[in-house]
Amino acid sequence: MTQPSVVPALPEPPHDELELLLRLGDDRLVLGHRLSEWCGHAPILEEDIALANVALDLLGQATLFLRRAGRLEGKGRDEDALAYFREAVEFRNCLLVEQPNGDFAFTIARQFLFDVHAVVTLDALSRSTRPELAALAAKALKEAKYHVRHSGEWMLKLGDGTDESHRRVQRALDELWRFTPELFVADGVAARLAVQGIAPDLPALRPQWASIVRDVVDRATLTLPHEVSHSPHLRGGRSGMHGEHLGHLLAEMQIVARTHPGAKW
Amino acid sequence: MSGAPATRPTREAILAILDTVMDPEVPVLSVRELGIVRDVSVDHDGAVTVVVTPTYSGCPAIRVIEQDITSALHDAGVEEVRIQTVYSPAWTSDWIPDSARAKLKAYGIAPPTPVASTELVQLLRAPRTPQCPYCDSHDTEVRSEFGSTACKSICWCRSCRQPFEEFKGI
Numbered sequence: 232m233t234q235p236s237v238v239p240a241l242p243e244p245p246h247d248e249l250e251l252l253l254r255l256g257d258d259r260l261v262l263g264h265r266l267s268e269w270c271g272h273a274p275i276l277e278e279d280i281a282l283a284n285v286a287l288d289l290l291g292q293a294t295l296f297l298r299r300a301g302r303l304e305g306k307g308r309d310e311d312a313l314a315y316f317r318e319a320v321e322f323r324n325c326l327l328v329e330q331p332n333g334d335f336a337f338t339i340a341r342q343f344l345f346d347v348h349a350v351v352t353l354d355a356l357s358r359s360t361r362p363e364l365a366a367l368a369a370k371a372l373k374e375a376k377y378h379v380r381h382s383g384e385w386m387l388k389l390g391d392g393t394d395e396s397h398r399r400v401q402r403a404l405d406e407l408w409r410f411t412p413e414l415f416v417a418d419g420v421a422a423r424l425a426v427q428g429i430a431p432d433l434p435a436l437r438p439q440w441a442s443i444v445r446d447v448v449d450r451a452t453l454t455l456p457h458e459v460s461h462s463p464h465l466r467g468g469r470s471g472m473h474g475e476h477l478g479h480l481l482a483e484m485q486i487v488a489r490t491h492p493g494a495k496w
Numbered sequence: 497m498s499g500a501p502a503t504r505p506t507r508e509a510i511l512a513i514l515d516t517v518m519d520p521e522v523p524v525l526s527v528r529e530l531g532i533v534r535d536v537s538v539d540h541d542g543a544v545t546v547v548v549t550p551t552y553s554g555c556p557a558i559r560v561i562e563q564d565i566t567s568a569l570h571d572a573g574v575e576e577v578r579i580q581t582v583y584s585p586a587w588t589s590d591w592i593p594d595s596a597r598a599k600l601k602a603y604g605i606a607p608p609t610p611v612a613s614t615e616l617v618q619l620l621r622a623p624r625t626p627q628c629p630y631c632d633s634h635d636t637e638v639r640s641e642f643g644s645t646a647c648k649s650i651c652w653c654r655s656c657r658q659p660f661e662e663f664k665g666i
Contacts, residue, residue: 291554366584
């Protein structure tokens with residue numbers, strides 16, 4: 232009679248689709264929160280309303296992606312539990328979206344770089360082999376096209392505006408450029424999902440993103456920054472390695488839910 | 497059998513009730529006219545399922561709309577109401593029929609223009625000049641693509657010097 236061999240418990244296999252949903256949801260949750268910080272502070276009333284509207288769309292998209300993430304995870308966490316009761320290391324957003332607002336030009340440049348990434352990736356994701364994911368992407372894409380029109384037209388106005396607006400938006404572009412390679416890095420999760428047709432092949436989308444960005448930057452009389460090296464420190468967001476800024480953002484976003492857990496209003 | 501309701505409502509009767517449920521942010525249009533209600537079914541024991549689609553992912557009115565639908569049907573004697581949310585096909589303002597567009601205009605909101613472009617990034621378009629819902633002039637400008645609710649933009653009429661809202665084409 233053979234003794235049953237002791238098999239060590241295998242680590243939980245990585246759940247690629249859950250990771251994908253957290254990345255999609257967290258990008259939008261964090262950027263939506265950043266934009267909401269402008270509410271009551273934007274340079275003109277119309278922009279105050281516009282940034283709050285974009286924030287609302289992004290929070291709505293985050294809700295849908297994180298709700299699905301919670302269901303897939305199967306641990307009883309809904310979108311609110313995921314938003315308010317995870318720590319910074321559990322967030323999967325890219326580093327670009329957690330960068331503080333800076334001035335209006337900085338916010339617009341950050342938004343433009345993200346919005347172009349959003350239309351390109353959501354368009355591809357709307358052809359996912361997962362019908363539920365394709366549906367959410369197709370819906371979000373309509374909103375993203377509206378957003379990129381807003382941020383893109385502001386890039387043109389600021390770049391081709393006054394000396395000061397040109398200087399400020401160029402500075403923003405130069406500072407933010409180092410965070411853009413992360414948007415199209417295919418780590419193990421992204422690569423496996425692409426093979427299965429669940430998510431798009433990110434590196435293959437980069438030329439389309441770059442060509443749209445270059446076109447707007449040229450027309451805005453701005454200068455495209457030089458390619459940056461793929462420093463691992465500038466692409467840790469997808470695996471939970473964030474800068475100090477995310478912790479501060481989460482502290483503000485999560486404090487009410489954590490102080491009064493289960494509160495309803 | 498004892499629990500079966502005396503009469504099982506017809507699908508048409510349910511649709512007629514939903515015609516009276518108005519959108520909370522655009523109260524001249526019903527949830528059917530806006531295209532939020534996609535389908536209705538009545539099962540054999542009288543339970544009603546209403547299939548809805550949200551206009552915008554973050555539309556704060558969608559919960560109110562679901563509650564309004566449920567309570568209107570409860571008031572009409574339907575005991576069991578299920579709301580089912582679908583995201584595909586994604587909602588478009590193109591679903592708003594001409595009759596409803598006329599109601600929007602009469603309410604002071606310029607109706608949405610048809611969604612024509614399939615371009616991903618469409619910049620530097622010729623400025624849009626939506627028709628003023630008050631004086632019918634096209635001597636207008638879009639002041640902001642974003643307005644008081646997710647579905648409206650802010651415009652200005654140079655002719656009658658009035659601000660007005662436009663339903664966004666999406």
